[in-house]
Amino acid sequence: xxxxxxxxVREMRSLARRPLMWFCMVLAPLFCYVFFTSLMxxxxxxxxxxxxxxxxxxxxxxxxxxNLDAFQQTDIVREYASVxxxxxxxxxxxxxxxxxxxxxxxxxxxxxxxxxxxxxTNYSFLIAGSLLYRDMRTMSELVSGAATxxxxxxxxxxTGQAMAFLQPVVIDSHPxxxxxxxxxxxxxxxxxxxxxxLFVFMVTVYTISMEIKEQTARGWLLAARGxxxxxxxxxxxxxxxxxxxxxxxxxxxxxxxxxxxxxxxIATMLLVMALFVLASQGMGVIMISTLPTPRLGLxxxxxxxxxxxxICGMSFPVMGMHPVLQGVSYLFPLxxxxxxxxxxxxxxxxxxxxxxxxxxxxxxxILPLLLLPxxxxxxxxxxxxx
Numbered sequence: 092x093x094x095x096x097x098x099x100v101r102e103m104r105s106l107a108r109r110p111l112m113w114f115c116m117v118l119a120p121l122f123c124y125v126f127f128t129s130l131m132x133x134x135x136x137x138x139x140x141x142x143x144x145x146x147x148x149x150x151x152x153x154x155x156x157x158n159l160d161a162f163q164q165t166d167i168v169r170e171y172a173s174v175x176x177x178x179x180x181x182x183x184x185x186x187x188x189x190x191x192x193x194x195x196x197x198x199x200x201x202x203x204x205x206x207x208x209x210x211x212t213n214y215s216f217l218i219a220g221s222l223l224y225r226d227m228r229t230m231s232e233l234v235s236g237a238a239t240x241x242x243x244x245x246x247x248x249x250t251g252q253a254m255a256f257l258q259p260v261v262i263d264s265h266p267x268x269x270x271x272x273x274x275x276x277x278x279x280x281x282x283x284x285x286x287x288x289l290f291v292f293m294v295t296v297y298t299i300s301m302e303i304k305e306q307t308a309r310g311w312l313l314a315a316r317g318x319x320x321x322x323x324x325x326x327x328x329x330x331x332x333x334x335x336x337x338x339x340x341x342x343x344x345x346x347x348x349x350x351x352x353x354x355x356x357i358a359t360m361l362l363v364m365a366l367f368v369l370a371s372q373g374m375g376v377i378m379i380s381t382l383p384t385p386r387l388g389l390x391x392x393x394x395x396x397x398x399x400x401x402i403c404g405m406s407f408p409v410m411g412m413h414p415v416l417q418g419v420s421y422l423f424p425l426x427x428x429x430x431x432x433x434x435x436x437x438x439x440x441x442x443x444x445x446x447x448x449x450x451x452x453x454x455x456x457i458l459p460l461l462l463l464p465x466x467x468x469x470x471x472x473x474x475x476x477x
Contacts, residue, residue: 098325142189295375354439
């Protein structure tokens with residue numbers, strides 16, 4: 092314990108001389124907390140700019156446009172004379188889509204000759220395009236249903252008969268875990284821990300690689316009396332405490348202050364955060380042990396951290412990926428944290444029921460022990476290459 096204490100004191104003095112470390116360990120994660128949660132504070136984007144091309148110009152189409160503009164996510168900012176003008180503004184990024192009503196739409200609807208309306212969205216902006224597509228499609232279906240309902244009433248059908256024809260199956264939707272369909276609940280619970288994981292990767296790799304660059308590795312090992320695991324424990328212990336406190340602040344802020352869904356209790360998520368920090372540090376040690384140079388180690392850390400956002404299952408379900416990628420996804424700590432969050436915080440399962448993912452995080456924390464001989468050899472004999 093004395094050896095670990097000496098190395099920990101040595102590391103705290105080293106951190107005190109490097110303000111950049113405190114920026115990466117404290118200020119940058121706190122900025123990400125505020126940035127992402129305030130960016131999506133409203134839950135869903137509102138008043139997305141939409142264009143309108145109304146070539147029919149009747150009372151019916153004007154009412155359709157007013158109803159479409161009444162949707163919370165849609166804001167008709169301009170009416171265009173032609174599709175070409177609307178498409179040009181959409182390509183410039185001034186609008187995210189436009190709704191096209193061709194000439195004769197009202198007349199065809201009254202004659203029941205199947206009028207056609209068109210809507211175009213820019214799916215380069217996935218969220219904006221999806222929300223506007225949903226609103227325009229919903230409005231088109233409502234208009235179609237209203238026209239069919241009027242014809243059925245004119246033919247003597249009752250309200251029950253008309254509704255049975257228009258909507259034979261009534262869908263009762265109950266979203267589980269996020270009934271508000273709040274994008275911040277969907278994204279913040281993974282994006283922010285992912286950013287914290289990336290900072291842990293970078294700081295772990297950087298602080299160890301600096302021992303090689305500055306040729307202080309022998310002094311580091313001497314403080315630990317030649318024991319590699321004591322040297323590593325003492326070096327990472329101050330960082331572990333700082334990162335866990337910063338991560339705990341995020342957990343309390345998210346579930347205690349913002350009242351995001353947390354059916355397992357804040358204490359469970361604090362434990363999960365501690366496991367996540369340890370797993371991320373273990374992965375950082377694996378990175379620098381595999382590529383024991385600052386340049387390659389930091390490149391490995393940044394690449395692995397960025398890929399984690401795509402392969403953890405947050406943006407695209409893992410079960411829909413190629414079978415090889417499904418297996419590779421478990422090589423990323425963020426994947427295990429994401430599954431623990433879903434199982435515990437959203438679904439309310441006890442932590443024991445999600446033990447495979449707890450074991451996964453523990454494996455990341457323990458696996459570096461197998462690479463300690465390689466890391467020790469690199470610290471003693473590797474030459475720094477810029």
